[in-house]
Amino acid sequence: MIWRRVACAVLLLVVGVSLAANWLAPAGYAKQYREAAGAPPSHEHWLGTDEIGRDRFARVLYGTRISLLLAPAAALLSTLMAALVGGLAGYLGGAWARSAMAVTDLFLSLPWLFLLITVRAMMPLNVSPVISVLVTFLLLGMLGWTAAARVLCATAGSLRDSDFVRQARASGVRGTRLFWVHVVPNLKPVLLAQFWISIPAFILSEANLGILGLGVAEPMPSWGSLLKELEGLVSVGEEPWKFVPLVLLVVVVTSFQLVLSKPDEVAA
Amino acid sequence: MLGRKILRHGLFILATALLGGFLSATLVRLAPGFDSDEAQLDPHLSSASVQALRQARSDQHNIFLFYFHSLERAAHGDLGTSISLSQPVSTLLEQRIPLTLRLVAFGLLLSWAAVLALALSAAWMRAFAYDALATVLSGTLLCIPAAVLALLSVLWNVPGALAIALIIFPRDYRYTRNLLAKAYSLPHVLAARAKGISEARILFWHVVPVAGPQLLALAGVSVSLAVGAAIPVEALCGLAGVGQLAWQAALARDLPLLVNITVLVTLVTLLANSGADVIGDMWRGQRA
Numbered sequence: 025m026i027w028r029r030v031a032c033a034v035l036l037l038v039v040g041v042s043l044a045a046n047w048l049a050p051a052g053y054a055k056q057y058r059e060a061a062g063a064p065p066s067h068e069h070w071l072g073t074d075e076i077g078r079d080r081f082a083r084v085l086y087g088t089r090i091s092l093l094l095a096p097a098a099a100l101l102s103t104l105m106a107a108l109v110g111g112l113a114g115y116l117g118g119a120w121a122r123s124a125m126a127v128t129d130l131f132l133s134l135p136w137l138f139l140l141i142t143v144r145a146m147m148p149l150n151v152s153p154v155i156s157v158l159v160t161f162l163l164l165g166m167l168g169w170t171a172a173a174r175v176l177c178a179t180a181g182s183l184r185d186s187d188f189v190r191q192a193r194a195s196g197v198r199g200t201r202l203f204w205v206h207v208v209p210n211l212k213p214v215l216l217a218q219f220w221i222s223i224p225a226f227i228l229s230e231a232n233l234g235i236l237g238l239g240v241a242e243p244m245p246s247w248g249s250l251l252k253e254l255e256g257l258v259s260v261g262e263e264p265w266k267f268v269p270l271v272l273l274v275v276v277v278t279s280f281q282l283v284l285s286k287p288d289e290v291a292a
Numbered sequence: 293m294l295g296r297k298i299l300r301h302g303l304f305i306l307a308t309a310l311l312g313g314f315l316s317a318t319l320v321r322l323a324p325g326f327d328s329d330e331a332q333l334d335p336h337l338s339s340a341s342v343q344a345l346r347q348a349r350s351d352q353h354n355i356f357l358f359y360f361h362s363l364e365r366a367a368h369g370d371l372g373t374s375i376s377l378s379q380p381v382s383t384l385l386e387q388r389i390p391l392t393l394r395l396v397a398f399g400l401l402l403s404w405a406a407v408l409a410l411a412l413s414a415a416w417m418r419a420f421a422y423d424a425l426a427t428v429l430s431g432t433l434l435c436i437p438a439a440v441l442a443l444l445s446v447l448w449n450v451p452g453a454l455a456i457a458l459i460i461f462p463r464d465y466r467y468t469r470n471l472l473a474k475a476y477s478l479p480h481v482l483a484a485r486a487k488g489i490s491e492a493r494i495l496f497w498h499v500v501p502v503a504g505p506q507l508l509a510l511a512g513v514s515v516s517l518a519v520g521a522a523i524p525v526e527a528l529c530g531l532a533g534v535g536q537l538a539w540q541a542a543l544a545r546d547l548p549l550l551v552n553i554t555v556l557v558t559l560v561t562l563l564a565n566s567g568a569d570v571i572g573d574m575w576r577g578q579r580a
Contacts, residue, residue: 135557224435236527
């Protein structure tokens with residue numbers, strides 16, 4: 025239980041600090057200090073500057089804000105899509121459920137990263153940085169619903185055959201009212217769980233896309249684009265401050281895992 | 293019964309390939325810039341020549357016709373030509389598949405060796421500290437993006453197969469550990485222990501047969517994970533395999549190449565999953 029509290033505190037702290045980026049780094053993430061390009065950490069630049077002279081601390085703060093605000097947005101979109109496809113399919117049952125699950129299986133049979141880069145490549149790559157942020161997270165949201173849809177289909181299917189739904193049906197409640205009033209409220213715990221599970225998965229996916237150069241476009245920072253800097257390293261001990269985005273990402277994803285895990289799993 | 297199951301899997305794979313192919317062809321056809329042809333911009337061409345070029349591409353306007361022609365060509369081994377590399381897709385795939393297969397196979401082998409060694413010893417010893425250590429190790433690896441593990445493997449000069457193994461390991465370890473722990477807590481295992489049967493005999497006669505079919509299903513899924521992990525590992529480690537080809541095709545928006553690779557990868561993962569499913573059923577059938 026204590027681990028969960030610590031994880032919650034860490035998440036709140038990271039979100040709070042990233043939201044205060046405008047005050048902590050007022051110069052912004054794109055300002056170049058050309059006389060100090062590639063500088064090591066100093067009083068002016070706590071994490072040094074990147075190879076074109078941008079303050080790394082400011083970029084980490086703004087990047088954290090982008091990743092931490094948009095991953096939940098993508099998770100919300102994917103959960104809603106899963107609820108629509110899986111929930112309705114499970115509730116309707118029969119051929120509807122079979123067809124919806126066949127499409128879901130088709131998506132699930134593709135390795136996640138292959139699917140992401142294929143669909144990302146279908147879209148123009150030379151878009152403005154803001155559009156690239158939206159495209160990246162929209163893509164995650166629109167492709168990440170399949171596993172959740174399976175779970176929701178099974179849950180909605182079992183709810184359809186439950187006693188209280190049968191009783192409601194026998195009382196004359198039909199169609200959309202039965203679905204919205206009696207089925208959807210009981211899907212809420214599963215929807216919430218799927219929403220929280222999706223967030224760390226999307227953070228990691230964005231990081232992978234960013235490192236491969238298919239994520240958020242420059243000069244916008246995100247954890248993925250910040251981690252791309254590691255590509256130029258010759259050894260791990262050479263410039264350890266470049267690992268700060270990685271450490272932050274691991275801490276945040278671990279915190280999410282701890283918040284989501286059951287108490288006995290944490291103990292193990 | 294088994295024959296019907298294999299037939300059902302075969303039909304599912306065929307239907308998925310046809311549907312996946314159609315979706316891919318549709319995406320290629322609808323992608324921005326598909327209709328543009330640099331040859332048409334040549335100022336030396338007359339309007340009649342430009343018209344002839346347009347006429348030659350006219351069958352590509354209808355998605356169904358486009359898909360039918362693509363299928364027809366694919367049946368003869370012609371998977372189209374890569375836009376960015378100007379080479380036949382089939383030739384590119386032939387050159388790159390062996391390396392990816394080797395990488396994925398070694399990665400899977402390493403990962404499963406580590407998973408089974410750690411999960412079996414954790415379930416066998418039932419020591420809290422050991423279990424906690426293994427869980428922390430797998431949990432930490434799970435929180436590191438696959439591409440970062442690939443980059444670290446370059447920095448530390450370790451083989452790409454090890455990077456793939458590290459990417460798959462945490463995903464497989466958790467399930468395997470839980471499956472084995474569940475199998476070890478079954479009443480017949482407790483009874484065997486009470487009778488004084490040796491731990492090795494309990495493991496091979498009472499635990500593995502129970503957890504085996506599910507472990508096989510997990511092995512099928514891990515093929516899909518390994519193939520997915522091949523993209524960042526090959527791209528960032530400079531290995532000329534199918535994963536690197538897919539990444540280059542994505543950066544160059546070379547859709548014919550990318551779509552062919554995606555369909556191929558889908559078929560491989562479906563075959564692996566179906567194979568694991570059928571073998572698992574045979575195993576269950578033998579036990580029954």
